[in-house]
Amino acid sequence: MLNFAERITRPFSDDYPVRNLTDIDFYKFTMGQFIHKYYPDINVRFSLINREKHIPLAKIINEAELRASLDYVRNLSFRRTDLYYLRGMDVYGQNMFSNEYLSFLQNLKLPEYELSSDGEQYELSFFGKWAEVTMWETIAMAIITELYYRSLMRRLPKIELENMYGLAKDKLYRKLLSIKEHQGIKFADFGQRRRHSFLWQKYAINMASEVLGSQFTGTSNTYMAFGADLIPIGTNAHELPMVITALKMAENSDKSNILSAQYIMLEKWEQMYGKGLRVILPDTYGSKQFFANMDNKTAQRIANDWHGIRHDSGSPIEECGNFISWLKGMNIDAKKAGKLCIFSDGLDVKTDASSINGTDIISLYNKFKDDINVAFGWGTNFTNDFRNCLSIEDEIIPEINLKWKDVFKGFSLVCKVSGVEADGNILPVVKLSNNINKATGPSDEVEKYIDIFGDGGRITQKVTV
Amino acid sequence: MLNFAERITRPFSDDYPVRNLTDIDFYKFTMGQFIHKYYPDINVRFSLINREKHIPLAKIINEAELRASLDYVRNLSFRRTDLYYLRGMDVYGQNMFSNEYLSFLQNLKLPEYELSSDGEQYELSFFGKWAEVTMWETIAMAIITELYYRSLMRRLPKIELENMYGLAKDKLYRKLLSIKEHQGIKFADFGQRRRHSFLWQKYAINMASEVLGSQFTGTSNTYMAFGADLIPIGTNAHELPMVITALKMAENSDKSNILSAQYIMLEKWEQMYGKGLRVILPDTYGSKQFFANMDNKTAQRIANDWHGIRHDSGSPIEECGNFISWLKGMNIDAKKAGKLCIFSDGLDVKTDASSINGTDIISLYNKFKDDINVAFGWGTNFTNDFRNCLSIEDEIIPEINLKWKDVFKGFSLVCKVSGVEADGNILPVVKLSNNINKATGPSDEVEKYIDIFGDGGRITQKVTV
Numbered sequence: 001m002l003n004f005a006e007r008i009t010r011p012f013s014d015d016y017p018v019r020n021l022t023d024i025d026f027y028k029f030t031m032g033q034f035i036h037k038y039y040p041d042i043n044v045r046f047s048l049i050n051r052e053k054h055i056p057l058a059k060i061i062n063e064a065e066l067r068a069s070l071d072y073v074r075n076l077s078f079r080r081t082d083l084y085y086l087r088g089m090d091v092y093g094q095n096m097f098s099n100e101y102l103s104f105l106q107n108l109k110l111p112e113y114e115l116s117s118d119g120e121q122y123e124l125s126f127f128g129k130w131a132e133v134t135m136w137e138t139i140a141m142a143i144i145t146e147l148y149y150r151s152l153m154r155r156l157p158k159i160e161l162e163n164m165y166g167l168a169k170d171k172l173y174r175k176l177l178s179i180k181e182h183q184g185i186k187f188a189d190f191g192q193r194r195r196h197s198f199l200w201q202k203y204a205i206n207m208a209s210e211v212l213g214s215q216f217t218g219t220s221n222t223y224m225a226f227g228a229d230l231i232p233i234g235t236n237a238h239e240l241p242m243v244i245t246a247l248k249m250a251e252n253s254d255k256s257n258i259l260s261a262q263y264i265m266l267e268k269w270e271q272m273y274g275k276g277l278r279v280i281l282p283d284t285y286g287s288k289q290f291f292a293n294m295d296n297k298t299a300q301r302i303a304n305d306w307h308g309i310r311h312d313s314g315s316p317i318e319e320c321g322n323f324i325s326w327l328k329g330m331n332i333d334a335k336k337a338g339k340l341c342i343f344s345d346g347l348d349v350k351t352d353a354s355s356i357n358g359t360d361i362i363s364l365y366n367k368f369k370d371d372i373n374v375a376f377g378w379g380t381n382f383t384n385d386f387r388n389c390l391s392i393e394d395e396i397i398p399e400i401n402l403k404w405k406d407v408f409k410g411f412s413l414v415c416k417v418s419g420v421e422a423d424g425n426i427l428p429v430v431k432l433s434n435n436i437n438k439a440t441g442p443s444d445e446v447e448k449y450i451d452i453f454g455d456g457g458r459i460t461q462k463v464t465v
Numbered sequence: 466m467l468n469f470a471e472r473i474t475r476p477f478s479d480d481y482p483v484r485n486l487t488d489i490d491f492y493k494f495t496m497g498q499f500i501h502k503y504y505p506d507i508n509v510r511f512s513l514i515n516r517e518k519h520i521p522l523a524k525i526i527n528e529a530e531l532r533a534s535l536d537y538v539r540n541l542s543f544r545r546t547d548l549y550y551l552r553g554m555d556v557y558g559q560n561m562f563s564n565e566y567l568s569f570l571q572n573l574k575l576p577e578y579e580l581s582s583d584g585e586q587y588e589l590s591f592f593g594k595w596a597e598v599t600m601w602e603t604i605a606m607a608i609i610t611e612l613y614y615r616s617l618m619r620r621l622p623k624i625e626l627e628n629m630y631g632l633a634k635d636k637l638y639r640k641l642l643s644i645k646e647h648q649g650i651k652f653a654d655f656g657q658r659r660r661h662s663f664l665w666q667k668y669a670i671n672m673a674s675e676v677l678g679s680q681f682t683g684t685s686n687t688y689m690a691f692g693a694d695l696i697p698i699g700t701n702a703h704e705l706p707m708v709i710t711a712l713k714m715a716e717n718s719d720k721s722n723i724l725s726a727q728y729i730m731l732e733k734w735e736q737m738y739g740k741g742l743r744v745i746l747p748d749t750y751g752s753k754q755f756f757a758n759m760d761n762k763t764a765q766r767i768a769n770d771w772h773g774i775r776h777d778s779g780s781p782i783e784e785c786g787n788f789i790s791w792l793k794g795m796n797i798d799a800k801k802a803g804k805l806c807i808f809s810d811g812l813d814v815k816t817d818a819s820s821i822n823g824t825d826i827i828s829l830y831n832k833f834k835d836d837i838n839v840a841f842g843w844g845t846n847f848t849n850d851f852r853n854c855l856s857i858e859d860e861i862i863p864e865i866n867l868k869w870k871d872v873f874k875g876f877s878l879v880c881k882v883s884g885v886e887a888d889g890n891i892l893p894v895v896k897l898s899n900n901i902n903k904a905t906g907p908s909d910e911v912e913k914y915i916d917i918f919g920d921g922g923r924i925t926q927k928v929t930v
Contacts, residue, residue, distance in 0.1 A: 079694040081550065088553025091545075094564075229544040 004165040007199060008153045016072045017146035017198060018139050021108070022082045023223040025138040025192055027234030029086065033101040034240065034272055036131040043421040044243060044429075046133050048124040048140055049440070051412035051463060058117040059400055061147045066122070067115065069143045074110050082226075091231050092276030110135055125418070134239065137415045141193040144413060145384070149196055152407055155397060160390050167389040172204060172382075175349040176211040178362060185365045187376035188233040189219035190344055191383030194411060201383045205230070208382075217375070233377070235277040235310070238431050239417045240265050241284045246429045249448075250422035258452055259293045266302065278306040279342060282323075283313045285432045285449060288457030291326050303330040308340030310377070314434025314459060316343055316359055317367060324371055334372040341368065344377035346464040354388050357381050357410060358464045380410065410464045416440050435461045469630045472664060473618045481537045482611035482663060483604050486573070487547045488688040490603040490657055492699030494551065498566040499705065499737055501596040508886035509708060509894075511598050513589040513605060514905070516877035516928060523582040524865060526612045531587070532580065534608045539575050547691075556696050557741030575600055590883070599704065602880045606658035609878060610849070614661055617872055620862060625855050632854040637669060637847075640814040641676040643827060650830050652841035653698040654684040655809055656848030659876060666848045670695070673847075682840070698842070700742040700775070703896050704882045705730050706749045711894045714913075715887035723917055724758045731767065743771040744807060747788075748778045750897045750914060753922030756791050768795040773805030775842070779899025779924060781808055781824055782832060789836055799837040806833065809842035811929040819853050822846050822875060823929045845875065875929045881905050900926045 007015070018024075035042075050057055083106060086097050111128035113136070124144075126136045153161060179185050189208065195201040205224050208216040218231035225232035241262045248258045262284065270278065280302065282290035287309075294302070303326075311319050320341045324334045332339070346358035361376050368374050386408045393405040400407075418440070419426040430441030430449045436458055439446055472480070483489075500507075515522055548571060551562050576593035578601070589609075591601045618626060644650050654673065660666040670689050673681040683696035690697035706727045713723045727749065735743065745767065747755035752774075759767070768791075776784050785806045789799045797804070811823035826841050833839050851873045858870040865872075883905070884891040895906030895914045901923055904911055 080556075080696070081691055081694045084550050084553035084555070085546065086553065087555065087559075088549035088551065090549070090552065094552075099559075226546055229546045231545075 002199060002203070004197075004199065004203075005153075005158070005161045008150055008197060009161065011150065015198075016069050017143045018069070018073050019076075019198070020082070020223050021073070021076050021078050021110075021135070021139075022085075022226060023139070023142070023192070023198070023221065024135065025190075025220045025234055026222045026225070026232040027220065027237055028135055028138065029097065029105075029222065030234060030273070030277055031236050031240060032105075032131050032134055033097055034236070034269065035134060036101050036104055037098075037272065038268060039130055039243070042130045042243065042247070043128060044130045044133055044417050045125055045127045045419040045426065046136055046140075046415055047126075047418040048122065048144065048413065048415045050121060051414065051437075053121070055402065055407070055411070056120040056400060057144070057148065058120055058122050060151050061122070061144065062151065063115070063117060063122075065147055066143070069147060070113050070115070070140070073139055073143070074112070076110075078105050078108065085226050086222075089232070093274055096273060096276060104131065108132060108135070110139070113140075124415075130243065130420075134417075137239075138193040140415050141413055142195060142198070145194050145411065146197045148411070152397070156390070157392075160392060163391075164386060164389040168386050169203075169207075171351055171354055171385060171389070172207060173211065174351040175382075175385075176208055178349050178351065179215065180212055182362060182365055183215065184369055185361065185374075185376070186215055186217045187361065187378045187382075188217045188231075189221065189224075189382055190233075190377035190379040192219075192221040192224075193415075194380040194413065195383035196386065202227075204383050220377070235279045236269065236281060238281065238284045238312075240269075242417055242429045242431055243420050245285075246420045246427055247422060250420075250425075250427050255452055259289075262290065263294060263298045266298075266306075270305070275305070279340070280306055280309045281312060282309055283311075283319075283434045285453040286456065286458050287314060287319055287322065287434055289453045291322070292456075293453075299330060303327055303332055307338075308342065308373070310342040310344055312345050312433075313438050314457065314461070316345060316364055319434065320364075320368055320372065320374075335370065338373060340373045340375060342375045342377055344379070346380075347376055347378045348381040348385075354385075357385065357387060384411075412463045414440075432458065434458055435463070437461060437463050467664060467668070469662075469664065469668075470618075470623070470626045473615055473662060474626065476615065480663075481534050482608045483534070483538050484541075484663070485547070485688050486538070486541050486543050486575075486600070486604075487550075487691060488604070488607070488657070488663070488686065489600060490655075490685045490699055491687045491690070491697040492685065492702055493600055493603065494562065494570075494687065495699060495738070495742055496701050496705060497570075497596055497599055498562055499701070499734065500599060501566050501569055502563075502737065503733060504595055504708070507595045507708065507712070508593060509595045509598055509882050510590055510592045510884040510891065511601055511605075511880055512591075512883040513587065513609065513878065513880045515586060516879070516902075518586070520867065520872070520876070521585040521865060522609070522613065523585055523587050525616045526587070526609065527616065528580070528582060528587075530612055531608070534612060535578050535580070535605070538604055538608070539577075541575070543570050543573065550691055554697070558739055561738060561741060569596065573597060573600070575604070578605075589880075595708065595885075599882075602704075603658040605880050606878055607660060607663070610659050610876065611662045613876070617862070621855070622857075625857060628856075629851060629854040633851050634668075634672075636816055636819055636850060636854070637672060638676070639816040640847075640850075641673055643814050643816065644680065645677055647827060647830060648680065649834055650826065650841070651680055651682045652826065652843045652847075653682045653696075654686065654689075654847055655698075655842035655844040657684075657686040657689075658880075659845040659878065660848035661851065667692075669848050685842070700744045701734065701746060703746065703749045703777075705734075707882055707894045707896055708885050710750075711885045711892050712887060715885075715890075715892050720917055724754075727755065728759060728763050731763075731771075735770070740770070744805070745771055745774045746777060747774055748776075748784075748899045750918040751921065751923050752779060752784055752787065752899055754918045756787070757921075758918075764795060768792055768797055772803075773799075773807065773838070775807040775809055777810050777898075778903050779922065779926070781810060781829055784899065785829075785833055785837065785839075800835065803838060805838045805840060807840045807842055809844070811845075812841055812843045813846040813850075819850075822850065822852060849876075877928045879905075897923065899923055900928070902926060902928050 111132045116123045126133045218233040220234050222232045245261045248261045327334045348356045348358040350356045417429050428445045576597045581588045591598045683698040684690050685699050687697045710726045713726045792799045813821045813823040815821045882894050893910045
């Protein structure tokens with residue numbers, strides 16, 4: 001029974017936001033092995049992007065504290081026990097991680113970071129071998145996010161702070177009870193990167209296990225999967241097609257070669273992981289073009305041999321509906337064939353006391369449960385929902401000039417691959433996404449990509465988390 | 466910084482002495498797989514034997530508490546994470562545990578226990594499939610030992626109890642500093658079964674890691690190896706030749722068949738584990754006969770392909786010396802060939818403030834370091850040395866009629882295989898040992914074994930722990 005108010009304001013001196021290299025999204029390992037095997041010599045840059053410019057991160061987070069937390073992680077190595085765990089996992093088939101990759105991890109130290117500040121915002125980026133730099137993504141985000149909350153929480157009156165944790169616990173509990181009413185809903189925790197704190201994520205995971213049992217299917221946090229005896233969850237993400245496509249662009253490949261890079265990546269993925277991790281993330285350059293540009297053979301293979309898609313941008317209802325229709329066009333009944341749609345974009349659950357902050361899990365479940373298998377990767381609103389937990393929400397925080405309710409609104413921060421080295425030059429890397437607000441890359445480069453991939457089906461949506 | 470005095474007298478309601486099925490000596494897994502493969506249908510009985518009859522265990526340990534602790538373990542299963550760890554270990558070669566054995570563990574529940582009491586002593590035993598019953602050995606001992614100390618510690622005045630932990634910490638620290646003065650000494654913790662408590666073993670392990678670094682080579686406690694990122698240590702023990710030989714006796718095999726059972730077991734062990742775990746424990750029926758009764762081919766194989774011996778009874782100096790001489794007779798220079806003697810019988814380290822309770826690690830090291838590689842498996846005096854830590858040592862404990870110093874003298878408790886089922890009958894199982902006081906089995910049966918194996922080299926020694 002942890003005293004959260006005490007620990008967030010007066011953390012122990014060794015309470016670093018990230019304390020173990022497995023405190024990271026599991027997909028960093030599955031993608032990491034892929035990168036290490038197929039792109040061992042590619043250098044990339046990852047950059048932290050705060051989409052909420054009105055939140056002055058550099059005013060809130062102390063730079064020395066940030067450096068100490070980043071440095072701490074750079075001194076970590078994988079423990080023998082961590083590597084035994086990864087080698088011994090059999091949930092996606094045995095020996096999914098090769099000895100080559102495990103040796104790489106054994107010797108890994110996270111590469112250097114570059115940190116500067118204009119007084120309002122930090123610029124934080126990482127450059128080096130792709131397989132190494134990629135590990136920073138969710139670690140850097142978890143560090144920034146926790147230091148942000150620690151700094152803010154220290155400014156709250158004690159009584160507000162204590163009460164806040166009580167209300168947040170109650171809110172989480174009610175959300176879980178609502179899910180429990182629908183025994184068919186299964187969700188996994190995807191909230192490591194934007195968690196309120198390490199300890200709070202652990203708390204949320206334990207509560208979900210206790211309340212939901214097998215309806216709670218696991219966590220993307222490898223460390224916590226390990227500790228709480230849950231299944232580590234994750235497959236692949238946008239960075240793979242982004243870098244691979246950028247490299248094709250650098251070669252001045254013709255349009256068809258560039259378009260096909262996204263499918264060739266999936267073919268290599270199949271070779272590496274067999275049937276274990278076949279979930280498509282179709283939206284890197286828009287889901288519409290993804291399904292439209294495939295040749296027949298690829299379409300057949302994907303329709304038959306892959307479990308389904310993960311939805312990460314665009315209207316969940318339309319995108320999932322489109323996938324079901326596409327399968328139908330391939331003569332596959334999604335539900336009968338056991339196909340899957342994993343929703344992972346800004347999810348939440350409504351409670352009596354609180355409005356929803358994103359897309360409602362229960363509505364999506366009811367909408368699609370008869371048409372396709374659904375699952376949920378629930379992130380920020382699972383590990384970091386503190387809206388409406390203060391009585392002083394409308395008060396302005398001194399120096400920062402934001403109301404308390406603004407700092408809890410959701411914190412849209414990403415750490416994405418932003419450049420790739422080819423022939424000694426750093427080329428920009430682009431994501432188009434189904435959601436125009438989630439696109440990344442310089443605007444002239446984005447235009448070039450749109451010329452190739454088209455713009456069909458892309459919409460403008462608010463990014464909540 | 467744990468308050469040991471508080472936690473031992475007022476443990477949390479879920480502070481069971483054993484809380485996880487991997488809180489067990491690692492050799493239970495290496496032997497367990499062997500048993501599961503080669504003797505899947507053999508039923509055995511394991512019995513707890515308190516060699517110190519003047520210590521009235523049944524008066525000290527509350528029966529309900531004992532049953533609750535045993536029942537708690539019976540409700541445990543191996544966690545997914547535990548099995549990943551075992552599957553992923555590569556320190557003794559990869560995939561040392563087969564999927565067959567891991568599946569067996571996955572489904573394992575510890576078999577029933579039989580507990581009765583005459584008011585002074587408990588009779589505790591376990592009957593069932595050998596591969597299942599064997600798991601009880603170190604678990605049952607750790608439970609009994611911790612409940613014994615909890616009960617006694619509750620009777621101490623607070624000031625004595627607090628002071629006791631301070632002095633015991635200091636004593637352990639001084640022992641470790643003495644070892645540190647001899648950089649060549651390497652030891653592993655073998656103290657799970659007779660530990661003062663779960664928490665105290667954890668404390669001792671952490672202290673040894675901190676003080677000694679790589680001189681502290683690991684622990685036999687699988688759970689703590691896992692948690693503290695140490696190497697789990699263990700190979701095989703007496704129960705294997707004991708049961709296998711008893712089965713030969715039951716078949717009325719001729720003498721040469723009975724004598725050779727101990728070597729056939731080693732051959733099967735080689736087949737199962739390759740080069741990983743080749744340490745001989747020669748003293749089941751006396752080390753002298755072990756080396757004398759081998760045929761030439763076996764002797765050559767063992768001298769060349771096995772790392773060395775573990776010493777567990779008889780004079781450590783004579784037994785190790787005999788091994789070196791035996792190797793010399795086989796034209797092997799023990800030191801040059803990198804052969805090993807692991808001492809594991811009642812070890813201790815002298816400190817200024819306290820006399821030694823057993824055989825001195827440092828003297829053994831100095832005696833043999835130039836002639837053979839030595840290593841130490843340090844048990845009870847590492848995880849449970851509280852001698853001379855009370856000012857009231859000479860006071861008598863009410864009801865029990867023992868002085869305080871008597872209860873800390875060392876606690877010679879074993880849990881050993883005592884019978885094996887053959888053709889529906891339970892046959893006694895015998896160990897002769899180099900130390901007549903360590904022999905187990907009914908005396909008429911012991912005589913039968915002596916007729917076969919001889920009595921050469923056996924001596925009478927005090928059993929300290």
